[in-house]
Amino acid sequence: MVTARRTVTHLVALLCLVGVLSLAGHHVSATDIYHWKDEQGNIHFSDFPDSPNAQAISLPDVPAPPQVLNEAPVDWTSSPYLEQSQKQASTKLAVAITRPQHDATLRNNSGDFSVSASISGSLTDIQTLQLLLDGRPYGSPQTTASWSLTNIDRGTHTLTIQVQQSGKVIASSNTITVHLHRASVQ
Template identity: 40%
Template sequence: MQHVMLLILILTSHASVAAIYQWTDEQGITHFSDNESKPESATEIDVKLTPPSIASLIQSRTPAASAANTSNTDMLLIPIGVSINSPIDQQTLRSNSGEITVSATLSATLTYGLNIRLLIDGVIHSEQIDNQFKVRHIPVGTHTLQLQIINNLGKVIASSELITVYLHRFKAN
């Protein structure tokens, strides 16, 4: 369909070519114009336009040229996924200092400009490129954890499932 439209555009533009006029002024400079308001010394010149072939138009488009206009978000051709590897959903964690480690598993390598964001109870805790988060001073109780992949503009590209963990302190008998 694109080739047909391109061919129609080329053929119609070829038929609508205006006359081109040439003249030399008093300083010896040669001028070309398609404007009807030309000096009397101007002569119409015969311009033969040959429309390019469709094959030459397709071949002239190189991958390097088309990739030059892409942004960071366009560069992400492989969808990326993230999941929480550790802790697991409904796990009870015991830590007197309130420290937990959250490990992420990614389906692809992070590209430039992407970060992993950790949310605890729906609130952003931190963002980093490392897939392991060391979190300290978490209060005792039930908490939800989620990971997100974000781009350099803060847009969420992927999210893990929401998991629930229970933090308890060690008891001494």
């Protein structure tokens, strides 16, 4: 039983060797393979005789694998995947602050004012807008393009709006400067 298993195992090994030689990608001419049984009953295969008991096995010629040529020309410009990526590229997001204007002077004694933005393209479900006041996030990311700022200190401030996706900035507006005037109590 053990000898039959070994013989089958070694036959499978021989067939694998023939298969590997056939996958080499070029024409393989008939080659002699030698096999022999050692003292423990193990069968060995080699391309040269390592034992005085080695016997040659002649392998048949293995033709080269056929070349597969695409007879029909491929029109790469009409791929639906290409069209989809072109649509995504053409609808690239852009964001701009529309109110207040750059270098505007805002007068509000309570320090309140509004910021509005316009977006070209549309936000996906995983994209948000983040207002930056003086380079720091103001409020939480949101999907609406308007903010109401309250109790902002008087002085000069910068405003920027970022489009974020998965925590990464994928678009940003220009940074504008505004000047907030508040009456001081004497």
